[in-house]
Amino acid sequence: MQFPITRQGLQDIAQFLIAGALLFGVLALVTRQRGNSPRRYLQSAGMLVGLTLVSYVLAFTVAPNIPTPPVPFTARFMTNPVPDTTENIDAGRRTFQENCAICHGSRALGDGAQAFTLNPKPFNLQVHVPLHATGEVFYWISNGVANTGMPAWEGKLTEEQRWQIIRYLDALAAKRIDQ
Numbered sequence: 001m002q003f004p005i006t007r008q009g010l011q012d013i014a015q016f017l018i019a020g021a022l023l024f025g026v027l028a029l030v031t032r033q034r035g036n037s038p039r040r041y042l043q044s045a046g047m048l049v050g051l052t053l054v055s056y057v058l059a060f061t062v063a064p065n066i067p068t069p070p071v072p073f074t075a076r077f078m079t080n081p082v083p084d085t086t087e088n089i090d091a092g093r094r095t096f097q098e099n100c101a102i103c104h105g106s107r108a109l110g111d112g113a114q115a116f117t118l119n120p121k122p123f124n125l126q127v128h129v130p131l132h133a134t135g136e137v138f139y140w141i142s143n144g145v146a147n148t149g150m151p152a153w154e155g156k157l158t159e160e161q162r163w164q165i166i167r168y169l170d171a172l173a174a175k176r177i178d179q
């Protein structure tokens, strides 16, 4: 079963709820200063805080059913150990064309030959890679993405090859290379 709302979506909702709770909190303060009863506003704020908790609990309990797998927090702090050189970018391009282009497309735009058979479809990596910490991208490439067609490459490509692909994708996304 696939849960229609993603963890990210639930966290976004929670942020709106927090903003709402703060607003009601401020209204309650203002009302009290004017000498009126802030009860109604406090009740609303309390309800929103409750809903915020529910959103977070759902986000982190139903999460295993959600396409984006929980990426360990530490992945954010990883840096690419492979230097940003033409040789590594070229090697990354070769590995990518051999293994990934069939789904992700030869320029990583998400338009590979096999893409239309997949649900969800591969994203445009030129857009998505810069949106994430490099260690998160490495984690997805290594472990795959749960409930999608994205396989894990840990046993199939060396660590160096996976980091070289990221050098290639970074260069592509930054338009330093054309393909």
Ligand code: HEC
Binding pocket: 096, 099, 100, 101, 102, 103, 104, 114, 118, 120, 121, 122, 123, 124, 125, 128, 129, 132, 137, 140, 141, 145, 148, 149, 150, 151, 153, 165
């Ligand atoms: C069988 C098809 C297929 C192959 C082969 C494949 N992928 Fe994927 N990939 C997907 C799908 C489907 C997704 C999930 C949708 C998404 O997140 O883009 C995905 C997701 C990703 C993501 C996460 C993107 C994000 O922002 O969430 C990265 C990075 C990625 N793939 C890189 C690669 C690399 C590098 C290779 C080759 C070593 C590869 N993929 C091979 C289908 C594939």
